[in-house]
Every structure is written in C-alpha cells, then in structure tokens.
Amino acid sequence: MTISVWPDNKPLDVAAIRDLPEAERGEQLKLVAKQVRRLIVQTIDSARAGHIGGDLSVTDGLVTAAFGVLNIAPERADDPARDRLILSKGHCAAALYSVLALRGFFPVADLETFMKPLSALNGHPNRRKVKGVEANTGPLGHGLPIGVGSAVASKLSGKNWQTFVFLGDGELQEGSNWEAAMTAGHRKLDNLVAIVDRNRLQQGARTEDTASLDPLGDKWASFGWEVADIDGNDTAALLKAFTQDRKGKPLAVIANTLKGKGVSFIEDRVEWHHKVPSREQVELALKELA
Amino acid sequence: MNAHGIVSADTFDCRVAFAEKLIELAEADSRIVAVCNDSVGSSNLNAFRDRFPDRLINVGIAEQNMVGVAAGLANGGFIPFVCAAGPFLSGRATEQVKADIAYSNYGVVLCAMSPGMAYGELGPTHHSIEDLSWMRAIDNLDVLVPADPEQTKAAMDWAVSSGRPIYMRVGRHKVPSVTPADRDVAFTFGKIDVTGDGTDVALVATGTLVSRALEAAKLLEAEGISARVLNVSTIKPLDAETIIKAARETRGLVVAEEGVLEGGLGAAVATTLAENHPAKAKFLGVTSFAPTGSNDFLLEHFGLTVKGIADAARKLVG
Numbered sequence: 001m002t003i004s005v006w007p008d009n010k011p012l013d014v015a016a017i018r019d020l021p022e023a024e025r026g027e028q029l030k031l032v033a034k035q036v037r038r039l040i041v042q043t044i045d046s047a048r049a050g051h052i053g054g055d056l057s058v059t060d061g062l063v064t065a066a067f068g069v070l071n072i073a074p075e076r077a078d079d080p081a082r083d084r085l086i087l088s089k090g091h092c093a094a095a096l097y098s099v100l101a102l103r104g105f106f107p108v109a110d111l112e113t114f115m116k117p118l119s120a121l122n123g124h125p126n127r128r129k130v131k132g133v134e135a136n137t138g139p140l141g142h143g144l145p146i147g148v149g150s151a152v153a154s155k156l157s158g159k160n161w162q163t164f165v166f167l168g169d170g171e172l173q174e175g176s177n178w179e180a181a182m183t184a185g186h187r188k189l190d191n192l193v194a195i196v197d198r199n200r201l202q203q204g205a206r207t208e209d210t211a212s213l214d215p216l217g218d219k220w221a222s223f224g225w226e227v228a229d230i231d232g233n234d235t236a237a238l239l240k241a242f243t244q245d246r247k248g249k250p251l252a253v254i255a256n257t258l259k260g261k262g263v264s265f266i267e268d269r270v271e272w273h274h275k276v277p278s279r280e281q282v283e284l285a286l287k288e289l290a
Numbered sequence: 291m292n293a294h295g296i297v298s299a300d301t302f303d304c305r306v307a308f309a310e311k312l313i314e315l316a317e318a319d320s321r322i323v324a325v326c327n328d329s330v331g332s333s334n335l336n337a338f339r340d341r342f343p344d345r346l347i348n349v350g351i352a353e354q355n356m357v358g359v360a361a362g363l364a365n366g367g368f369i370p371f372v373c374a375a376g377p378f379l380s381g382r383a384t385e386q387v388k389a390d391i392a393y394s395n396y397g398v399v400l401c402a403m404s405p406g407m408a409y410g411e412l413g414p415t416h417h418s419i420e421d422l423s424w425m426r427a428i429d430n431l432d433v434l435v436p437a438d439p440e441q442t443k444a445a446m447d448w449a450v451s452s453g454r455p456i457y458m459r460v461g462r463h464k465v466p467s468v469t470p471a472d473r474d475v476a477f478t479f480g481k482i483d484v485t486g487d488g489t490d491v492a493l494v495a496t497g498t499l500v501s502r503a504l505e506a507a508k509l510l511e512a513e514g515i516s517a518r519v520l521n522v523s524t525i526k527p528l529d530a531e532t533i534i535k536a537a538r539e540t541r542g543l544v545v546a547e548e549g550v551l552e553g554g555l556g557a558a559v560a561t562t563l564a565e566n567h568p569a570k571a572k573f574l575g576v577t578s579f580a581p582t583g584s585n586d587f588l589l590e591h592f593g594l595t596v597k598g599i600a601d602a603a604r605k606l607v608g
C-alpha cells in the first residue's frame with residue numbers, strides 16, 4: 001500500500017496557513033486535520049501496530065499548533081529560536097510523524113516504514129533520527145519538565161520562542177507533571193502552553209475510574225496557571241485558546257476530546273487504546289475520513 | 291526431555307503462568323495483594339481483579355507512588371506483588387525500590403513485566419535492559435530471572451515464603467520449558483541449574499537466553515565441543531560456587547543476557563572469576579540503544595541467538 005496525501009482534494013499550501021486571518025485559518029486547519037487522520041490510519045495499518053485512539057484524539061491540537069500557530073518548519077529545524085512542540089504522550093508518535101511529514105520534515109511515503117526494522121520512525125519518537133522531534137518521549141511524565149526547561153531557556157537566551165507540550169490526561173497521574181507545573185507557575189512562564197488531551201480514557205479504563213483528575217482546571221489554576229477549558233477537537237476553539245492573553249502565566253489548555261475522534265467505531269472506547277483495525281476496518285475508517 | 295534440557299517444542303509467555311499462580315497464592319493467603327500502574331491488561335491481572343476486586347490496587351500511571359504504596363501495604367501486614375512493565379518499575383521508581391523496599395526491608399515482590407527487549411519496536415524507552423544492573427546495585431534486594439513458566443511459579447512460591455525484598459523479571463517473549471522433569475522444585479533460590487557436564491566451555495545464560503544456550507550446546511556437541519549450560523535464575527546473590535567450578539572444569543565461559551553488559555549478570559560473573567579463578571570469558575548482551583525492530587529482530591541484531599552463543603564458544607575454545 002502506498003500512503004498518499006490529499007487523495008481527494010487539491011493540496012493545501014500548508015506553510016501558508018499560519019499567515020491567514022483567524023477565521024479562515026480554523027477552516028483550513030480542519031482540512032489538514034482530516035488529512036492527518038487519514039495518514040494516521042494508513043500509518044498504523046502499514047505497521048499493524050500503534051496507538052490509534054490517542055493519535056486521533058490529539059490530532060486537532062497538534063495540527064492547530066503545528067500548522068496554525070507555531071513557528072516551526074523543516075528549513076528551520078535547527079534554528080535556535082524555533083518554537084518547540086513536544087509530544088509528551090509519546091505513544092502517539094504516529095500522530096506526530098503524520099504532522100511532521102505533512103509539514104515537510106520528511107517524505108510522507110516514509111510513514112510506511114513506521115515501526116519496521118531499522119526505521120527512523122520508531123514506536124516512540126527519537127530526536128536523533130527524526131527532524132522536528134524535540135524530545136525522546138515514551139515513558140509518561142517527561143514532556144512537561146523538558147518544556148519548562150525549554151521555556152526558561154527561551155527567556156534566558158532572549159530568543160523568546162514558544163513551547164507547547166501535549167500531555168495525556170492519564171499521564172497526569174505521574175507526579176513529575178505537578179512538580180513541573182509548580183516550577184512553571186512559580187516562574188510565571190507565560191511562554192509555555194500545556195495541552196491536556198482530555199479524552200477521559202487511559203490504557204485500561206476511564207481516568208475517573210482509575211485515579212480521578214477532576215476538577216482538572218482548578219488543579220492547574222491552583223498551581224498558578226491560566227486555564228482554558230475548550231472543545232479540543234475544534235480547531236477554531238484551539239486556535240483561540242493558543243493565542244489568548246496569557247496574563248503573565250503559563251497556560252493550561254484542557255482540550256476536551258474524544259479518544260478515537262473521527263472514526264465512529266473507535267470513538268470513546270477503551271479497547272482502542274492500542275488495538276489495530278482490521279483491513280476492513282481500515283477501509284471503513286478511511287471512508288469516514290473521506 | 292532430551293539430553294540438552296529443552297523440555298518441549300511449545301513456547302510460553304511467562305506472564306500467563308504468573309497470573310495463574312498469583313490467583314492461586316492469593317486464594318491461599320489473604321495477605322497477598324497486587325499493585326499496578328494502569329497495567330491490569332499488560333500484566334494479565336484481569337482475572338485477579340475479577341476474583342479479588344479489593345485486593346488489586348491500581349494507583350494509575352504513577353510508578354513512584356506505586357512502589358511507595360507497596361511499602362506501606364507491607365508495613366500494614368500485606369504481601370504486595372507490584373506488577374508493572376520492567377522499564378518503568380525499575381527505572382522510574384529506582385529510589386523507592388532502594389529506600390522504601392530494600393533499605394526498609396519490606397517483603398515486596400517487584401514483578402517486572404515484559405523485560406529485556408520484549409517491547410521490540412516500541413523502542414529503547416520501553417526496553418528494560420538496564421534493570422539487572424540497577425537492581426543488582428541495591429543492597430538487600432534479591433534479583434531473580436526465571437527462565438520459563440515453571441521457574442516463574444516456583445520463584446513466586448519462594449518469594450512469599452521468604453518474605454524478602456525481591457525484584458523479579460516476568461518474561462513476555464515466548465520461551466520453551468527448560469525445567470528438567472526430574473526436578474522437585476523448578477527454582478532453588480541462590481542456585482544455578484546446570485545441564486550437562488561439558489568440559490570445553492560453559493554457557494552461562496539467564497531468562498530468554500537459557501533455551502538458546504541449550505540449543506547452542508547441542509550444536510557445539512555435534513562439532514565435538516562439549517558444553518555445559520548454567521541457567522542463572524538468581525542473579526543476586528550469585529551462586530559463585532557453581533561459576534567457579536565451571537571455570538575450573540572448562541576452558542572458558544560465554545555469558546549471555548538480554549540486558550546491558552555494564553553491571554548485569556556478565557559483570558557479576560566477571561567479578562566472581564577475577565577474585566577466585568581468572569578464566570577466559572566472552573560476554574554477550576545489549577550493547578547500545580536498539581534500533582527499531584521486533585524482539586526477535588533485536589535479539590538477532592545483538593547476536594543473542596543460538597548462532598551468536600555458539601560462535602562465541604567456538605572462538606573461545608578454538
């Protein structure tokens with residue numbers, strides 16, 4: 001199978017989206033998100049492995065950040081002043097890879113090598129092998145401390161880049177997140193955004209049936225963060241949150257999402273954390289994402 | 291059983307035997323509880339949860355918390371089996387293992403699921419290849435690596451009866467049974483199980499590498515090289531006597547493990563040899579962060595195969 005981009009519509013100039021007026025940007029991002037979802041399904045199909053539920057829930061946030069807000073581009077991958085996008089929930093590497101491929105960091109066709117022998121596209125991201133990856137995540141609870149360090153470096157160096165960290169909600173059960181949250185709040189890191197992919201599911205059950213997180217916004221607020229509680233599958237809402245006034249504080253975006261968003265039979269079902277769709281289900285999924 | 295110690299052609303995931311045995315132990319002893327980190331499925335604890343819903347403490351994705359909670363449960367009179375993927379149990383919670391379990395001397399069984407490179411293409415973050423080194427470095431912690439389902443179950447019996455702080459690998463990579471039918475117990479704490487009495491080379495292996503060493507011995511014998519195989523299922527404390535005897539009675543040792551060479555079984559054997567009976571030896575293990583690939587692909591990549599072990603032996607005695 002060949003992984004293809006834009007099978008049914010005219011290619012978008014993805015690099016230009018960031019410069020569009022906000023209303024138009026949200027619409028274009030929706031189209032990009034659909035394409036990224038298609039790439040994710042095809043990538044997982046080709047590997048016959050992956051974490052499809054979390055990939056599909058975080059897609060809109062990643063797309064909005066990478067194509068709509070952040071100053072990241074393949075030709076600037078080593079620019080010290082580039083914005084930093086960190087996927088802390090590293091098991092959703094297929095989503096990150098799909099975004100990076102579409103943004104031109106490497107050829108889309110390479111997605112077919114996902115998890116195959118000697119591929120650069122390991123099951124969890126590796127910055128030594130893939131341009132655009134900032135941190136080798138996979139063990140949960142590592143991205144936010146790295147993001148805090150990056151945000152401090154941004155201020156110290158005077159280069160003033162933005163740091164966006166994508167976190168799972170189950171991941172927030174790791175204490176390291178709250179240590180980092182305390183540092184960020186204390187240091188008023190208004191150049192740091194933590195996006196919580198609040199799909200309410202973790203590997204084996206619902207978060208609220210395992211170790212509950214609610215009231216989640218209050219938790220972040222009490223650590224000194226500004227909080228935006230939004231529909232995390234709505235690119236317009238994400239765009240608004242990512243560009244809102246930070247009031248001199250780090251920003252936590254509680255992105256309320258559906259795990260498996262966009263594919264009806266995968267949505268909001270715990271077993272789809274890392275189940276692999278059958279060939280027939282892949283066809284069905286691609287039809288729903290047409 | 292054939293003369294070379296591989297008992298059956300079938301292969302087994304030790305986690306299945308582990309899950310069955312844990313229920314059996316829990317039926318017999320109400321002090322036994324399981325503690326996990328959102329790993330009910332990956333640790334095969336679904337049946338345990340259904341049978342003993344109150345005795346499964348799933349703390350969520352929080353390994354440091356998990357090990358600390360286990361220490362508290364032990365303090366309160368329970369015998370916790372902590373069940374989590376090896377890399378996160380041994381790596382994330384190392385200090386809790388050291389201070390809360392080993393130094394505090396609590397009888398907690400730390401069960402490292404899917405160790406070595408069992409997680410294959412999930413990559414180095416998910417490989418538990420440093421665990422034997424890290425855990426060996428901690429005083430008052432026994433380190434066990436059962437090689438098959440029978441050994442896994444017998445090691446669990448010993449763990450409960452001993453009341454010791456224990457770190458134990460529970461393999462996911464399918465292995466054949468290597469427990470000889472004539473053994474009363476499949477696992478004896480602190481004792482190496484020796485197959486054969488070859489005098490050319492000793493193949494010292496642990497866990498997934500034991501059945502491969504047994505196969506390699508067969509290959510070598512066909513070539514006129516006589517080998518004995520040492521199954522090291524207690525990494526710490528190491529059965530020094532059997533290692534020294536092997537060094538005395540052969541021309542060299544090949545040591546193989548699914549882990550790094552710095553500080554693991556190989557390092558333990560090397561120290562024992564250097565202090566007691568210097569001998570020629572070759573150490574096989576995982577020598578770098580792995581590239582992308584399945585568990586089998588990676589074992590091949592690092593030469594942790596029948597051929598790799600046999601080649602090392604030939605070179606050693608050649």
Ligand SMILES: Cc1ncc(C[n+]2csc(CCOP(=O)(O)OP(=O)(O)O)c2C)c(N)n1
Nearest residue numbers: 054138139140168169170171201202203328
């Ligand atoms: C430290 C650590 N413990 C356990 C795991 C195993 N694990 C991988 S994904 C996952 C569930 C993550 O849930 P969540 O953060 O909600 O992610 P999402 O729902 O977005 O997939 C777990 C427990 C891990 N990767 N790292």
Ligand SMILES: [Mg+2]
Nearest residue numbers: 169170201202
């Ligand atoms: Mg989740």
